[in-house]
Amino acid sequence: MRIHIDDDVxxxxxxxxxxxxxxxxxxxxxxxxxxxxxxxxxxxYGALRGLLDAGLVQPGQPVSWPRPRLGIIHTATIDDHGYLxxxxxxxxxxxxxxATAVAGYPGSSWSVWRTAxxxxxxxxxxxxxxxxxxxxHRRTEPSGWTGxxxxxxxAGLLQPGQHLTSLSGMSTVCRVTVDSDGLLRTADGQRFAxxxxxxxxxxGTKGNGWHAWRTEHGTSLYQLRAQLHARNHTPPQ
Numbered sequence: 001m002r003i004h005i006d007d008d009v010x011x012x013x014x015x016x017x018x019x020x021x022x023x024x025x026x027x028x029x030x031x032x033x034x035x036x037x038x039x040x041x042x043x044x045y046g047a048l049r050g051l052l053d054a055g056l057v058q059p060g061q062p063v064s065w066p067r068p069r070l071g072i073i074h075t076a077t078i079d080d081h082g083y084l085x086x087x088x089x090x091x092x093x094x095x096x097x098x099a100t101a102v103a104g105y106p107g108s109s110w111s112v113w114r115t116a117x118x119x120x121x122x123x124x125x126x127x128x129x130x131x132x133x134x135x136x137h138r139r140t141e142p143s144g145w146t147g148x149x150x151x152x153x154x155a156g157l158l159q160p161g162q163h164l165t166s167l168s169g170m171s172t173v174c175r176v177t178v179d180s181d182g183l184l185r186t187a188d189g190q191r192f193a194x195x196x197x198x199x200x201x202x203x204g205t206k207g208n209g210w211h212a213w214r215t216e217h218g219t220s221l222y223q224l225r226a227q228l229h230a231r232n233h234t235p236p237q
Contacts (some may be wrong), residue, residue, distance in 0.1 A: 029100070043229035048121070049082030054128040063113045063121065065099065074102040078115065084113075095121055126201060147193040149221070150182025155231070157224045164213040164221070166199060174202040176213065184213075195221055 017026050051057045059080035066073045076084040076098050083091040084098040092098035096109035099188070110122035137226040152158040160180035165173050176198050183191040184198040192198040195209025203212075211223040 028219075045091075046079075046082030046084065047208060048078055048084070050128050051121070051124050052078070052080070052082055056124045056128055057115070061115065065102070065112045065113055065114070067103075076102075123203065145177070147182035147184065147191075148195065149178060149184065152221070152224050152228060153178065153180060153182050155228050157228060158215075162215065164215060166209075166212040166214065174199075176202060 004211075010107065013026055048057060052059065057063075059078060061078045062075055063078065063084070064073050064075045064106070074086075076086045076092070079085050079091065079112060083093055085091050086098055086101055090101060092101055095113050099109050099112055110125060111120050114120045117122075149158055153160060158178050160178060162178045164176050164178065164184070167173060176186055179185050179191065179214050183193055184195065185191050186198065186202055192200060192201065195213050196207070197209070199207055199209040199212050208222075210225065211220050213221050215224075
């Protein structure tokens with residue numbers, strides 16, 4: 001049976017959509033129905049197929065969703081079609097469908113599932129997207145550029161080679177290194193002019209990098225920038 005909906009209903013349904021949730025999944029959630037999974041169709045691939053093709057995950061690799069407050073760890077296995085097998089004969093086409101199936105709600109989908117080393121599927125997806133971009137178009141800054149942290153380095157509030165950390169999700173710690181020119185360098189050598197761009201690449205999420213990145217003493221870049229601002233505007237004695 002087919003059900004036809006008009007443009008207004010489709011627009012309203014789209015606004016209610018969460019992450020990579022299917023329209024059917026959205027309707028089930030809004031109606032309070034239990035999350036459903038369906039058998040893959042012939043030649044159909046799951047949302048993780050791109051990660052498989054990029055070699056970032058492997059068929060049979062386990063992923064988990066730790067929920068320490070509840071004392072629960074959900075587990076799933078990536079199959080060779082890019083589906084998540086959550087056990088009991090249930091294969092989910094996407095991380096959001098898998099999260100919904102095990103917890104009853106979609107959660108942050110790509111950000112909650114992680115590999116054995118703590119890397120989230122969102123971070124892997126970000127890497128796959130970056131790898132797909134030709135090197136000449138990647139968002140990395142060339143030699144000779146100065147970054148947003150250059151003034152903090154010149155003022156001695158940051159040191160070249162100093163590490164900054166940011167907590168991604170519930171337990172994953174992301175790290176970057178401050179270069180002498182004020183750029184932030186990631187572990188794979190990418191260099192970024194602003195804290196926000198570095199945060200997006202390393203953690204796979206968008207946010208305010210000035211608040212997110214912190215020194216080993218827990219001081220945020222925002223606080224260091226405020227210190228520099230206060231110092232520069234202190235009236236002469």
